[in-house]
Amino acid sequence: NAGVTQTPKFQVLKTGQSMTLQCAQDMNHNSMYWYRQDPGMGLRLIYYSASEGTTDKGEVPNGYNVSRLNKREFSLRLESAAPSQTSVYFCASNPNYSNQPQHFGDGTRLSIL
Amino acid sequence: GENVEQHPSTLSVQEGDSAVIKCTYSDSASNYFPWYKQELGKGPQLIIDIRSNVGEKKDQRIAVTLNKTAKHFSLHITETQPEDSAVYFCAASAAGNQFYFGTGTSLTVIP
Numbered sequence: 001n002a003g004v005t006q007t008p009k010f011q012v013l014k015t016g017q018s019m020t021l022q023c024a025q026d027m028n029h030n031s032m033y034w035y036r037q038d039p040g041m042g043l044r045l046i047y048y049s050a051s052e053g054t055t056d057k058g059e060v061p062n063g064y065n066v067s068r069l070n071k072r073e074f075s076l077r078l079e080s081a082a083p084s085q086t087s088v089y090f091c092a093s094n095p096n097y098s099n100q101p102q103h104f105g106d107g108t109r110l111s112i113l
Numbered sequence: 114g115e116n117v118e119q120h121p122s123t124l125s126v127q128e129g130d131s132a133v134i135k136c137t138y139s140d141s142a143s144n145y146f147p148w149y150k151q152e153l154g155k156g157p158q159l160i161i162d163i164r165s166n167v168g169e170k171k172d173q174r175i176a177v178t179l180n181k182t183a184k185h186f187s188l189h190i191t192e193t194q195p196e197d198s199a200v201y202f203c204a205a206s207a208a209g210n211q212f213y214f215g216t217g218t219s220l221t222v223i224p
Contacts, residue, residue, distance in 0.1 A: 004156070040122075042202060042214040043157070058211060059114075090156050098206045099145040099164075104156030 002026050006091050006105035013081045013112045021076040021108050023091030031097045032074035033058075034066060036087040037107070043090065049074055050097045081112045115140040117205050119215025126193050127223050134218045136203035137185045143205040146186045148177060151200045151217075160201075161188070193222045 007022045025032065030051045035043040045058030047066040055066050063085060065077045074093075078085055088109050092102040116139040126132050136146075144165035149157035163170045163177045163186065170177050174193075179186040190197055203215040 040216055042117075042119075042216040043204075044214075045211050048211065092156075098210050098212070099208055101147055101159045101162060102212065104149075104158070106154070106156045 004091055004093055004103050004105035006089075006108050008108060009106070010109045011111070013078075013110065015081060015083060015112060017081050017112075019078050019081060019110075021078075021089055021091075021110075022073070023075065023105060024073045025091075025093040025103070026072065027093060027095075027103065028071070029093035029095050029103070030071070031094050032068065033092040033102065034064075034074070034076045035090045035092065036060065036085075037090060038087050046076065046089075048097075083112050086110060086112045115143060115205055115207070115210075115213040117203060117213045117215045119203050119218060121218060122216065123219045123221075125221045125223060128193060128195060130193055132188075132190045132193055132197070132220055132222075134188045134201055134203070134220070135185060136187070136205075136215050137183075138205040138213075139184065140205070140207060141181075141184065142207040142210075144208060145206045146177070146179060147204050147212075148188050149202045149204065151202065153199075157202055190220075193220075195222050195224050198222045 004025045033048040034046040049068040052071045092104045094100045094102045147162035151157045176189040204212045206212045
């Protein structure tokens with residue numbers, strides 16, 4: 001039972017570098033999400049994909065891009081990393097967007113120097 | 114958009130005592146309220162949820178209550194055990210809308 005798998009688990013970048021965070025789910029869910037978690041701020045939605053072929057901005061999308069590669073995979077890209085993007089990033093999925101439980105991966109811990 | 118506030122931010126209880134975490138929300142259209150438990154180094158895991166047509170839901174030692182009029186909902190953990198120590202998050206969503214999370218409560222159960 002893999003559920004939601006995120007890679008890598010840890011990464012250190014220099015300011016200005018680019019990186020793609022990968023996420024895959026094996027539960028045949030339609031909807032997928034990217035959150036960032038910062039101390040004292042809970043989980044904030046960056047982007048989501050309600051269904052394959054669609055993506056929408058969440059609460060904090062600036063500096064990020066996403067790709068819904070297929071039904072299983074949803075990637076998050078930082079084009080030019082900034083220290084303010086140092087955070088723990090979580091991918092989640094659920095069957096059909098709102099009002100259904102989300103299943104989370106174990107996160108990617110990203111530090112930008 | 115929705116605003117979810119969660120209190121307290123930290124909570125320490127003796128093993129066997131009860132723990133209560135409270136959340137308020139602002140959008141009266143919100144109708145789904147999940148609670149997540151996050152252990153160190155892991156992602157959040159759903160522990161219980163409640164929908165707006167229900168006032169209370171129980172699952173063994175865990176219960177959630179919802180007061181739609183006052184726009185608040187609470188998590189109750191009875192007979193706490195050391196393995197209940199974790200960070201707990203509440204969330205709220207309305208149909209066709211995203212989830213909004215509280216800022217988390219760090220629960221410590223003292224043996």
